[in-house]
Amino acid sequence: MARDEPLLAPRTSSELSSLRNEDEEDALLTGQRMNRNEQSRGWVFWRQVGLFTWALVATVAVIIFAVIYQHQVIQKQGSKSTWGPSGKPTGKRNLIFMVSDGMGPTSLSLTRSFRQIELGLPPDDTLVLDRHHIGTSRTRSTSSLVTDSAAGATAFACGLKSYNGAISVLPDHSPCGTVLEAAKLAGYMTGLVVTTRITDATPACFAAHVNQRQYEDRIAEQELGEHPLGQVVDLILGGGRCHFLTNLTQGSCRADDRDLIQVAKEKGFHYVDDRDGFDALSLGVDSKLPLLGLFAEKDIPYEIDRQHVKDVYPSLEEMTRTALTTLSKATENSDKGFFIMIEGSRIDHAGHGNDPATQVHEVLAYDKAFAAVLEFLERDSTPAVLVGTSDHETGGLATARQLHKSYPEYKWLPGVLTKASHSSEYLAGRLREYLDGNGEKNNRVAQRDHIRKNLLEAGLGITDSTDDEVDSLVDLTDRASYILADMISRRAQVGWTTHGHSGGYSLVSISRRSISFIIFMRRVANWAFHLGVDVNIYASSTKDAWPLVGNHENTDIGSFIASYLDLDLQSITKKLLDSGLWSGPSSKVNASNTVDEFSWMGDPLGDDIRVDQLDSYHGDFRKRSNDNGFVSTQRRSCGCADH
Numbered sequence: 001m002a003r004d005e006p007l008l009a010p011r012t013s014s015e016l017s018s019l020r021n022e023d024e025e026d027a028l029l030t031g032q033r034m035n036r037n038e039q040s041r042g043w044v045f046w047r048q049v050g051l052f053t054w055a056l057v058a059t060v061a062v063i064i065f066a067v068i069y070q071h072q073v074i075q076k077q078g079s080k081s082t083w084g085p086s087g088k089p090t091g092k093r094n095l096i097f098m099v100s101d102g103m104g105p106t107s108l109s110l111t112r113s114f115r116q117i118e119l120g121l122p123p124d125d126t127l128v129l130d131r132h133h134i135g136t137s138r139t140r141s142t143s144s145l146v147t148d149s150a151a152g153a154t155a156f157a158c159g160l161k162s163y164n165g166a167i168s169v170l171p172d173h174s175p176c177g178t179v180l181e182a183a184k185l186a187g188y189m190t191g192l193v194v195t196t197r198i199t200d201a202t203p204a205c206f207a208a209h210v211n212q213r214q215y216e217d218r219i220a221e222q223e224l225g226e227h228p229l230g231q232v233v234d235l236i237l238g239g240g241r242c243h244f245l246t247n248l249t250q251g252s253c254r255a256d257d258r259d260l261i262q263v264a265k266e267k268g269f270h271y272v273d274d275r276d277g278f279d280a281l282s283l284g285v286d287s288k289l290p291l292l293g294l295f296a297e298k299d300i301p302y303e304i305d306r307q308h309v310k311d312v313y314p315s316l317e318e319m320t321r322t323a324l325t326t327l328s329k330a331t332e333n334s335d336k337g338f339f340i341m342i343e344g345s346r347i348d349h350a351g352h353g354n355d356p357a358t359q360v361h362e363v364l365a366y367d368k369a370f371a372a373v374l375e376f377l378e379r380d381s382t383p384a385v386l387v388g389t390s391d392h393e394t395g396g397l398a399t400a401r402q403l404h405k406s407y408p409e410y411k412w413l414p415g416v417l418t419k420a421s422h423s424s425e426y427l428a429g430r431l432r433e434y435l436d437g438n439g440e441k442n443n444r445v446a447q448r449d450h451i452r453k454n455l456l457e458a459g460l461g462i463t464d465s466t467d468d469e470v471d472s473l474v475d476l477t478d479r480a481s482y483i484l485a486d487m488i489s490r491r492a493q494v495g496w497t498t499h500g501h502s503g504g505y506s507l508v509s510i511s512r513r514s515i516s517f518i519i520f521m522r523r524v525a526n527w528a529f530h531l532g533v534d535v536n537i538y539a540s541s542t543k544d545a546w547p548l549v550g551n552h553e554n555t556d557i558g559s560f561i562a563s564y565l566d567l568d569l570q571s572i573t574k575k576l577l578d579s580g581l582w583s584g585p586s587s588k589v590n591a592s593n594t595v596d597e598f599s600w601m602g603d604p605l606g607d608d609i610r611v612d613q614l615d616s617y618h619g620d621f622r623k624r625s626n627d628n629g630f631v632s633t634q635r636r637s638c639g640c641a642d643h
Contacts, residue, residue: 092331093565095339095385096387098366098369100389101345101391102393102395105393107347110494111127113412132539132541137551137552139554142161146392152554154166156206156554157176157205158569167209171611178207178572181207183338187335190232193237193320193343195344198237203343206233212602217255220244231290235340237291238293238345239294241273244259253297275295283322287326301313316344342369347394349425351394353424354496354499356494384540386539391554401490421459430454447474451470452465537552586599
């Protein structure tokens with residue numbers, strides 16, 4: 001029988017065709033007759049809606065469960081699935097942890113452009129750090145969305161959050177075991193290398209426990225072994241000699257007459273305190289442990305200034321090479337390796353001072369030290385990983401600045417910074433010396449001439465200073481370093497938002513495999529994910545630091561260190577808690593002639609100190625008064641020493 005239409009001709013469809021097809025399928029599957037009445041078609045429609053709704057809800061639930069599950073798995077650093085192709089290392093190993101205190105992502109942009117301009121390099125030339133960037137870290141503390149170095153370093157050392165000012169002490173006034181302490185008790189050799197005081201917040205958090213970072217005398221005692229766990233640091237290199245000297249000697253900043261240098265020697269430390277002593281170590285070839293090297297009364301000078309006194313102070317790179325060779329040599333016949341924390345400490349200080357020329361030199365010095373560690377890893381036979389990050393960003397740095405009310409230019413000028421030969425801090429000191437001496441006090445013209453020629457032109461390369469700028473240096477000498485830094489910042493069109501730290505925090509940790517879903521939910525719910533700036537995480541390779549790829553809490557870095565070295569931080573914390581009645585030199589005896597629990601950590605915190613709650617708005621929004629119209633004079637003391 002002939003067809004009235006071609007075999008492949010499209011068939012007419014109707015609004016009932018889909019229902020008809022489903023009726024036919026139901027009949028085939030159930031053996032029941034088809035019922036094509038309106039009631040049946042309505043039931044099928046609502047059944048279809050129900051099935052779709054159920055499928056949608058189930059799909060969303062599964063995705064949410066997957067996000068939560070993957071996040072929990074990633075946090076379990078011991079899981080082999082998180083360690084990348086090579087798996088978690090076994091046997092003898094070393095871990096080098098580097099901290100670039102106060103260095104945010106913009107610090108890298110600033111330094112990279114500066115280096116390209118200064119050396120005439122192409123735009124695609126990068127820093128060593130740029131080639132080892134693997135992730136970012138969120139930095140809030142328990143008491144503020146803007147952390148300080150103490151809370152930031154406690155997160156690295158203990159893998160736990162705490163309040164601003166805490167040195168490896170938790171908000172409940174209890175000590176937490178650190179990765180350095182755990183490493184030492186597990187048989188590893190340990191070290192600390194910094195360019196600031198060795199008693200400053202970051203190094204202190206690895207080898208001491210005090211309620212407030214200001215207790216630097218007590219931190220010095222604990223770093224030398226007056227500690228519930230005994231001596232936990234084998235190598236110490238940095239500044240801060242004044243906290244080890246008895247207050248009966250010149251250059252001491254201790255509150256008592258204890259001579260910790262003598263205490264260190266009695267404990268077997270080999271002590272060096274000058275360039276000759278450092279050079280005698282032969283970059284670690286002739287070093288012996290334990291080693292205490294204190295090369296400055298307080299902080300080692302900024303790198304931009306240290307370059308003029310290389311015969312007095314070692315660089316961060318030199319101390320790094322010395323420390324690595326020393327520890328490697330000391331562990332060559334051991335089945336355990338070493339753990340060391342190396343800090344580019346004064347990047348933070350340059351940020352506090354809003355001094356861009358000084359900051360680029362500090363970042364470059366840190367970059368050289370980072371490269372030195374990579375070189376060590378290449379030639380050393382022991383498996384190891386280098387991990388680096390910052391505790392926070394300082395200064396709210398921006399590589400752009402609007403100088404006028406008119407629409408801003410899209411530029412910043414690194415060439416301005418290349419002309420600087422000294423830090424604003426150094427030049428402010430020279431200004432004070434000049435004014436405290438003769439200073440030609442009654443001759444403002446002579447003062448202007450001296451300051452322009454010997455400070456601004458010679459030190460910062462500024463040749464177009466105004467009389468108002470120069471006069472502000474004379475009239476507001478206590479703020480001279482800020483004024484000098486602002487002068488060069490404006491000319492380079494570098495911006496700053498604060499003399500303090502900036503925040504970096506995410507409300508949600510994003511799983512690498514769930515980004516599309518998170519973006520969808522963010523659009524639907526209008527969630528806010530980030531407050532402030534996160535800081536970068538660097539590593540020698542993603543293969544060995546796979547768990548830190550992506551965005552993380554700063555506590556995840558401490559957990560990674562513990563997991564990589566197979567350390568049990570909880571057992572160390574238990575030892576510290578069990579030593580609550582430890583009667584060390586810093587413990588206090590109460591009225592009943594017994595030792596107060598945890599008194600070795602310093603005075604208990606008062607009720608006015610915030611430890612586990614965020615602050616709120618108190619109506620402070622007004623711009624402070626302007627003394628003489630110059631922008632820098634609006635800034636009062638920033639408390640930069642408390643970083």
